[in-house]
Amino acid sequence: MEIRSIRTDAMLYHHSVDVRRTASYDLHCHHYYEVFYLIAGRVGYLVEGRRFAPEPGSFLLIPPNVFHGVRVESDDAYERLALHFAPELLHPESRSALLAPFHAASGSKAFCFADARELRPFLDQLLDAGGMDETLRGLSLRIRLEALLSQIARMAPAPAGAPAAAPGLAERLIDHVNAHVTEPLSLDELSASFYVSKHHLNKVFRKAAGTTVGNYVLRKRVALAQRLLRDGRSAASAAADAGFRDYSSFYRAFKNVCGCAPSACVPPFGRRGLSGAALDQAADQQQERKDERDEQDVRREDDGIPVQHVRNVGVENEREGDHQHAAGERQRPVIAEPQHLREARDPAPAGLRA
Incomplete structure (x- = not known):
């Protein structure tokens, strides 16, 4: 309350x-x-x-x-x-x-x-x-x-x-993912680097971080893109620098996590010009039309992360040991609040969106 x-x-x-x-x-x-x-x-x-x-x-x-x-x-x-x-x-x-x-x-x-x-x-x-x-x-x-x-x-x-000290492997995994979060990542590469099976790697990471590697990377990249948008970057530039391979995967991930399109991300104090905002809006509208034409059902992995999202954020093959649906849950398009604070809220001001 x-x-x-x-x-x-x-x-x-x-x-x-x-x-x-x-x-x-x-x-x-x-x-x-x-x-x-x-x-x-x-x-x-x-x-x-x-x-x-x-x-x-x-x-x-x-x-x-x-x-x-x-x-x-x-x-x-x-x-x-x-x-x-x-x-x-x-x-x-x-x-x-x-x-x-x-x-x-x-x-x-x-x-x-x-x-x-x-x-x-x-x-x-x-x-x-x-x-x-x-x-x-x-x-x-x-x-x-x-x-x-x-x-x-x-x-x-x-x-x-x-x-309480995190297990050595878990801490090293989290540090490695954070250091390379905007680069291509895969469970195969992580498994080979840390000399453990993908199943054990997923289990250790989820126990320490509370979520899967794929969901962790996706949300980190979206948060980084939000900061870049707030700083006045174009949506396309923010997507590339946050580690997304193409605008389509960025748009879908952003909308899934934030509940709105990147063009709805209004930086504080109006730091983006009208022309830049118009370009972002046009890109989003084009992507919306493409999605409507495709009308494809996104096949989901056992852990609830859309396959195309996992592929495009660079974390692949994350089936083993993952049965929760964290990545499919929507967050409000504002500063991310705990769930008990989000309930019964009025819509947030436009400046905090995305």
């Missing part, structure tokens, strides 16, 4: 509480920065194959393009603050310094920080700014966001203990 929220073109901020245990991690990957602060409840957090058990008063820093999700592990009230924001909100001169803790957390794989109750007033003040008059709201949000991030940087927080 949402208590209060802020929704702008470049910020999504919720104060929410739920009383519902969940059986699995609601895994997702997005192109925005996230600060997650746990107020109450017992949860597990999975980040890039690392499992954390934050205590109330702890927070997590999630950089863009990081696979993560939360699992509610008791029937007690689960209360939290979840802040997602685009870096464009920050002043250019201070942006690098204020975002440094996120990238340091990613580099050390220590995303969770304990005993941070002194952050709560900064988080509350930012949430209070959402109720201000429109003439002051934008400026207040920027100032208070920078104050919050300055406090995080000033604290130079120590990680909340070492997370």
